[in-house]
Amino acid sequence: MADSLIKLSFQDGTLIVAAPADTDLPLSDHCQYDERIHAWRAEAMAYATVVRLLHTRQVAYDDQARGYDKLALQLNAGPEPRDYQRDALHAWVQADCRGVVVLPTGTGKSFVAQLAIARASRTTLVVVPTLDLMEQWASQLAAAFGQDIGLLGGGSKDIRDLTVSTYDSAAIMMEFIGKRFGLLVVDECHHLPGPAYQLLARFTIAPFRLGLTATPERNDGADEVLDELLGTICFRRDIDEMEGAVLxxxxxxxxxxxxxxxEAEEYAATRAVYVNFLRAQRINLASAQGWSQFLIACARxxxxxxxxxxxxxxxxxAQAGRAKLRQIxxxxxxHHxxxxxxxxxxxxxxxxxxxxFVLPVITHHTKIAERRELLGAFRAGELPVLVTSKVLNEGVDVPEASVGIVVSGSGSIREHVQRLGRILRPVAGKQAVLYELISADTAECYVSNRRRQHRAYERPDSLSH
Incomplete structure (x- = not known):
């Protein structure tokens, strides 16, 4: 092989392009020349772009970066894809197998991913936010493709052709394993723009990428980075579009x-102390740095x-007054x-x-085994009511739930839509209802208005009383 032949290699989450500094190729659009190694270097995710450039220019190259394989995958017999699932897959394929699919909770996003995995037929890494979801995905993929599934997270480091990882483990390990996958599937991909989690997408060469979420928008606007990391939104359906037929x-x-x-008297008095302090320190909590400034001022x-x-x-x-407890x-x-x-x-x-009320509670402190036991009893009807803070906001399959009571929450639109999604999985004859308890004449009214700015709540029956 000629010494002048361009070589591609993977190194610690980066792509190395061994080409002269004065090459005629427009590598500077995607890479930086690294004087230390006398080669061009880019984030590993630039692999597909660089390979496409070399193909377009008809430049021969030695690809030592690629460590993934083609697979002979066949989906086992199961339910036929719904029309919107076929449409989602088609849209993703038309987008060069890169992009984000937005579908509400309970509409089969994971099945769309299975269709994409079968279509790509490449070694695949599926990334999920929790250990519970890791096990759920592994079980579904094993049933769908009839093969053992690798696990990365929770003490497991078993990497196979089809592997499921937590975000944390993928972010830590990707600089070592980033060449091994041709398809990256990111579940609940609205988490991906976090500074640390971005690395799991930047440090892999995977040319095929699929993001899945019901709520891509983020309050900090960082969802825009998903276009770079995974591709643009190629298919979207919202809750109100799926109601009745699917949800x-x-x-x-x-x-x-x-x-x-x-309580009203104490609320007014304590709020006055807090608000007067903000004014005295000239702190605006609506600003990006407002909360940090408040905490620093409180300490100093x-x-x-x-x-x-x-x-x-x-x-x-405001969040847990006695009137709310009576309303619960x-x-x-x-709803007995x-x-x-x-x-x-x-x-x-x-x-x-x-x-x-002598009710079971699930928080992030709840052990995984206990959480499984409680959710199993809930599904079986042995425990008809569960109380939770935030851990059930996403990723938990509880189709039996038909009533949600939001006692308190943040101003996040995503969180509120996720909570609605928890009760919308279809069951014959089910009529779901989400109650939002608001303490009148408190800041909760403002918080509620912020989190309801989504089309799922722009309906004639989105009542207040």
């Missing part, structure tokens, strides 16, 4: 509750600790016999509700 029919209700007089300025305590107390009163009991009685998920913004409130 259960649903309604949403905002239920206003009035604080008890003593006179009256800061009192202001922080006041903030936490007024928030807790009324709703549990109204149905499967109910109760969502809170924090663990403390979840445990308070669990203790008051």
């Amino acid at each position: 259960s029919p649903y309604r949403t209700e905002r239920v206003g509750v009035t604080l008890d007089p003593d 300025q006179r009256g800061g600790r009192e202001a922080l305590r006041a903030f936490l107390r007024q928030r807790h009163i 009991w009324e709703l549990l009685q109204e 016999g149905e499967r109910v998920l109760i969502f809170t913004a924090d663990n403390q409130t979840a445990y308070e509700i669990g203790q008051r």
